Amino acid sequence: MRLPHILIPLSLAVTGAVLLGAKPASAPAAASPTASAADVYIVDPVHSFILFSIIHVGASRAYGRFNEFEGRIELAADAAESSVRFELKTGSVDTGNDGRDKHIRSADFLNAGEFPVATFQSTQVIQDGDVYRVTGDFTLHGVTKEVKLDMELVGMGKMRGNTVAGFHGELEFKRADFGMDGMLNMLSDEMTLIISVEAKLQ
Amino acid sequence: MFHPLPILYAFAAAAALLALAWRPWRREAESSHAPVLTALAFAAGFGLAQVALYGLPQIPPSARSEWLGFLVLATLALVPLERSSRGGRVPLLLSSLALAAWFLWTTTGPKREYTWDNPATALWLGGALAAWLWHTASLRDLARRRAGGPSLPLVLFATTVGIAVVVGLSGSVNYAHLAGALAPALGGLVILGVWRPDLAALTSATAPLATALLGLLWIGILFAEVPWPVALLLLAAPEAARLPAWGPDSGWKAAIPRLVGAALPIAAAVVLSLPEEPYY
Numbered sequence: 001m002r003l004p005h006i007l008i009p010l011s012l013a014v015t016g017a018v019l020l021g022a023k024p025a026s027a028p029a030a031a032s033p034t035a036s037a038a039d040v041y042i043v044d045p046v047h048s049f050i051l052f053s054i055i056h057v058g059a060s061r062a063y064g065r066f067n068e069f070e071g072r073i074e075l076a077a078d079a080a081e082s083s084v085r086f087e088l089k090t091g092s093v094d095t096g097n098d099g100r101d102k103h104i105r106s107a108d109f110l111n112a113g114e115f116p117v118a119t120f121q122s123t124q125v126i127q128d129g130d131v132y133r134v135t136g137d138f139t140l141h142g143v144t145k146e147v148k149l150d151m152e153l154v155g156m157g158k159m160r161g162n163t164v165a166g167f168h169g170e171l172e173f174k175r176a177d178f179g180m181d182g183m184l185n186m187l188s189d190e191m192t193l194i195i196s197v198e199a200k201l202q
Numbered sequence: 203m204f205h206p207l208p209i210l211y212a213f214a215a216a217a218a219l220l221a222l223a224w225r226p227w228r229r230e231a232e233s234s235h236a237p238v239l240t241a242l243a244f245a246a247g248f249g250l251a252q253v254a255l256y257g258l259p260q261i262p263p264s265a266r267s268e269w270l271g272f273l274v275l276a277t278l279a280l281v282p283l284e285r286s287s288r289g290g291r292v293p294l295l296l297s298s299l300a301l302a303a304w305f306l307w308t309t310t311g312p313k314r315e316y317t318w319d320n321p322a323t324a325l326w327l328g329g330a331l332a333a334w335l336w337h338t339a340s341l342r343d344l345a346r347r348r349a350g351g352p353s354l355p356l357v358l359f360a361t362t363v364g365i366a367v368v369v370g371l372s373g374s375v376n377y378a379h380l381a382g383a384l385a386p387a388l389g390g391l392v393i394l395g396v397w398r399p400d401l402a403a404l405t406s407a408t409a410p411l412a413t414a415l416l417g418l419l420w421i422g423i424l425f426a427e428v429p430w431p432v433a434l435l436l437l438a439a440p441e442a443a444r445l446p447a448w449g450p451d452s453g454w455k456a457a458i459p460r461l462v463g464a465a466l467p468i469a470a471a472v473v474l475s476l477p478e479e480p481y482y
Contacts, residue, residue, distance in 0.1 A: 034295075089316075096325055097481045098478075099477045099478075099480060099481040100475075100481040102372070102427060103373045103374075103481070104372040105373070105427070105429070106372075106373040106374035106375075106377075106425070107265075107374045107376040107377050107425055108373075108374055108375050108424065109375045110423065111265065112227060113312060113425035113426070113427075114265045114266055114267065114312060114425055115265075115312070116312045116315075116316045116317070117316065129336065133237070141263075142264045142265065162413075179264075182375070182376065183254050
């Protein structure tokens with residue numbers, strides 16, 4: 001249930017990486033930013049997915065998703081000037097079971113009433129081939145921590161005349177680090193946030 | 203997972219302070235400090251349980267719900283006003299209004315920023331403030347009318363247990379524990395009501411108790427998805443203490459119809475909170 005928190009930072013980082021990834025040399029020329037202005041990419045929520053997974057009673061891996069999130073990535077010619085910001089609505093968690101979703105939203109886990117939004121703000125982006133190593137501040141459950149994740153550029157394409165870039169990354173973290181230590185006897189402390197996003201060049 | 207120790211702490215702290223306040227083993231006149239100590243018993247029991255559950259709160263708290271413990275402590279300042287005669291009513295009303303308004307405004311920050319528009323904010327805050335003032339005044343009146351005996355303590359105990367169950371059913375074990383911590387703090391009052399029904403133990407000491415009850419319901423609505431009609435049912439439950447008695451007003455028999463009367467809205471609230479299909 002703490003997975004959602006993790007997913008948010010991951011999604012943010014992934015989205016940022018995706019946007020950043022649109023401008024590398026390996027990417028199509030259409031996505032290359034100019035030195036004078038950063039290219040702005042907006043995450044397309046219809047074609048993006050932020051998932052989380054957690055181990056249940058030590059036996060199985062359970063998955064869930066967040067249905068509402070936003071992302072903005074600005075890519076400059078100098079990667080050091082690029083930035084990524086994401087916002088995720090914690091109340092939009094969806095595991096396919098209403099009762100479980102309500103519990104995950106509660107103070108036992110996400111505490112969506114108290115902390116309705118999780119954010120990621122990048123502080124550093126480094127390109128390593130098709131992999132983007134993003135460092136940023138992830139705020140979840142009222143706790144802000146620096147996180148790092150590697151995002152792989154899946155590819156670039158055209159969607160109704162628009163240039164889009166896709167990235168995929170997985171972030172592993174401990175939910176207790178963000179103050180979500182409920183039911184550690186049933187649900188693992190370790191969580192994985194799976195971020196698979198498509199972002200559109202503005 | 204159920205944590206019993208905070209409940210034991212709350213009971214022990216509240217019972218010890220109540221015993222110190224009323225010395226029920228003596229037949230001498232009550233101490234002038236009894237109302238303050240009684241109010242302190244509830245605040246201390248509730249606060250100790252909260253610390254045992256969540257640890258010492260940060261200042262300012264990271265979660266808005268944690269302000270409730272501070273609010274309950276702040277209401278101790280209202281006890282002297284509760285005890286004063288007619289001249290203290292306006293200051294008591296204004297002080298209660300200010301504390302309630304501050305708490306409601308503080309706890310609704312996320313709702314006002316992300317969920318409610320201005321009309322919804324005005325509706326929720328106005329309604330909550332009205333309910334808050336009504337319940338505070340009603341409990342004060344009940345404490346005067348049912349000054350002795352186990353009737354009112356039992357009704358309040360049942361209401362608090364009902365709040366804990368409903369909050370738990372609505373999804374948050376975390377806040378259910380917090381609500382459950384208030385019930386043992388009332389346990390000492392039940393014992394006192396049985397032992398010495400001649401003592402008006404709750405009179406002039408209702409502010410922390412009313413604040414804790416209201417605050418728990420408000421937190422349930424905001425942060426545990428308790429439906430507001432369910433919260434209103436629980437808010438109405440203590441009114442059952444107004445039911446007529448079968449025998450002496452402070453005796454055990456008087457408590458039975460009142461407890462049954464309170465159980466009806468509490469049971470309705472619990473039934474309405476039952477999940478359609480548990481996922482565990």
